[in-house]
Amino acid sequence: MADAEQAPLLRVVNPDATPEEVAALVAVFSALGSATGEPPRRPRPVWNHPARGVRQTHRSGPGAWRASGLPR
16 A cells, blocks of 8 residues: 555644644654564573573582582
């Protein structure tokens, strides 16, 4: 559909509306969201990140048994 054939997204029915009032309405509606309708992507939680499935090497040396229980 061409741009000229589409219905207007916003129609002001008050004949006494000033340009400032119309600009305020347009600013409010444009700040509410986009017309794409896609929700924002949520970040992936760290606990199910694929890198956690990769086996890490064991530490060796003095104090390695103590360090094995510490978070990396």
